[in-house]
Amino acid sequence: MSDAFVSTYQDVTRVRVEDPGRIARLLARRSRRTVADTDGSVFIVAADHPARGALSVGERPYAMASRTEMLDRMREALAVPGVDGVLGTADVLEDLLLLGALEDKVVFASMNRGGLNGGSWELEDRFTSYDAAAIKSAGFEGGKMLTRIDLDDDRTSFTLQASADAVSELAAHELIAMVEPFMSSRPGGPGTRVVNDLTPEGVIRSIHIAQGLGTTSAYTWLKIPAVAEMERVMDATTLPTLILGGDPGATDPETVYGSWRQALARPNVRGLVVGRTLLYPADGDVTAAVSTAAEMIR
Template identity: 50%
Template sequence: MLGTPDILEDLAILGVLDGKLAVGSMNRGGLRGAVFEMDDRYTAYDVDSMVRSKLDMAKLLVRISLDDPATPGALESAANAVTRSAEMALPLMIEPFMSHRVNERIVNDFSAEAVITSIAIASALGASSAYSWLKLPVVPDMERALEATTLPTLLLGGDLNGDAVGTYKLWGRALALDGVHGLTVGRTLLYPEDGDVAGAVDAAAALVHG
């Protein structure tokens, strides 16, 4: 379960996190649609609070815009979080994107070239990469993209776009690549087009474990 403190604490009180991996989300300050969206400050968990709460892993978002002056500060904050996670031996997922504004909206670039660039930047963040993981979208030419890193990788689910079978096939091919260890899937499984949440979860689990 990946979430902010309000979600994870409620689930912990209910006892439903027992026996499950709990991952804390760190930076949620870059509100969608805001003029400061790229200035994605760390307003949720920090590393020390996750260690005190005995969470299993951390997660941070790194959106990199070459034409936005907030990007250097965001990269510095991400690097500091990676360094602190390594010091505390807390595994951390870095979710990097090359991003830019289109009609006042932040849009992520899902081309293989952009993902390779984001991987190169994210992999070098912090004083140590010993506890760093990557959380990457499944893109065309995924094999070439993954050649850009030796870090362990989890795959984003993305949107089904009306083609669940095609999406599952893409996931399956990507999961077979070296360095890929699983899926981190949210709304794709929670809100499948046919409404069958259990069926969607079973299909994803079969890809990972089968």
Template identity: 50%
Template sequence: MTTRISGLATLRARHPEAVAEAAARRTRRPFIGARGRLMIIAADHPARGMLAVGDRALAMANRVDLLERLCLALSRPGVDGVLATADLLEDLLLLGALENKVVVGSMNRGGIAGAAFEMDDRFTGHRPQDIARLRFDAGKLLLRIDYGDPGSLATLETAARTIDAMAERQLPTFVEPFIFRRTDGEARNDLSAEAVTRSVAIASGLGGTSAYTWLKLPVTDDPADMAGVCETSTLPVVLLGGAVGSTVRDQEAAYERWRTALRLPTVQGLVVGRSLLYPVDGDVAAAVDTAVGLL
């Protein structure tokens, strides 16, 4: 696998058309399979400058290593697909790793983590027309709302129009909403039940139709509150994994939070990234298999 990945630069340099050719011949599958649940591996973090995993500041910076982990995760039984930016998805296309998989394009990555303009979360990734042209299956957008930042209104409007453009193409959109707060100069997502509930209500009403809208939600600080959060909307929900601590106990606690939330009637699956690709014990296959088993 390492040799094939190392050859990607040469292939891209000499045959850039290979990406479109691979996309055109990719074998697709139904968005929702026979199991009725979705298990998606997320890997769109690097495009926002989020390369850290635990105490390793540049863990996701090694592209060969990341691609090897992704290919392993995608090969495990029960994994339905992947969420990533164009560069990663095209590498996976060229490696043949996206056959019979759900492919989700990440659309807005402009809010670089830690930057002064982080809340100006522009759509710098896939456009709806790109997702349709490449025969991908869905898109994902990040919707962070800062009540103290007037720029959030522009993000809301752009998100709504993107949802409209995706729906026109009958393409599902995963909307990942957060209420964003600044305390003593530190910005963080508010995972209290009230904040997540409010973000769900706002996200559900975006666009001229919600027919193709899904919600991608964090598990609240108190997992017991998730039932009330999910009662805020009838839209289908997938749970995002989020950051997991640095011990095996932290990882096991995360699995238990997901297991509890997956019992809720609107929850249709998981979209998890770093905690499965870079598990505490280093065993990617075992981490992915455990997550699949929760479904």
């Protein structure tokens, strides 16, 4: 049996049919990189939205529907100098692994994708992807968990408990727990769209809740949006923090880049975790968008 990488998407499917054990063998011999191997700043490209049924980019509801197109864009982004690694679910990470795109990359695994976009149970975000033991076995750097907090939705308590357990389990394996908290609500009532509170006060409150999860915070990092008054927001924590990309259709690129620059000026902000904003830029130039973000960090 071969342990070689493949070059086509047809070969990815062929390996999954004829030699699925190659995935484990390639993980075992993968050239690994950790955050300790960086200069203290981290730039991660995210590709875990599809597993939650979130395929839209701006006004395009099915922009991420093509897996091969997304993988093309991911591979282009990961090849840009200054990109440290990737965040994804098992299906995406294993496709990239077979294609050789995870070599010498920092890899974070997405853990809870069960809060499907638009679902009535969306805020009870079940852990349906990686667990701590699988992340350790794969040789990845840590796990990321979305933790949305709606004080009017009883399901929130289950999400908080699951996130706390994941933080503790990751720490027991000496793996980073990347917690992405939001104060959330359904302003239109039950069954309507979930909206995140992006005011400084809302983000500050979410930070305090998130950093208290688990039996230790020794391995906890935060993933939060760039909002107004980032100096005051980041004074809420001493934890290493990464800035997320946000909705690529929300505003113009220069405004988004400006908000990232302001956030990155804070000493406990250690980098970016960005997905759709850079993978699907309005002008279609993935390399240029990713390069712009990389230059902000270094």
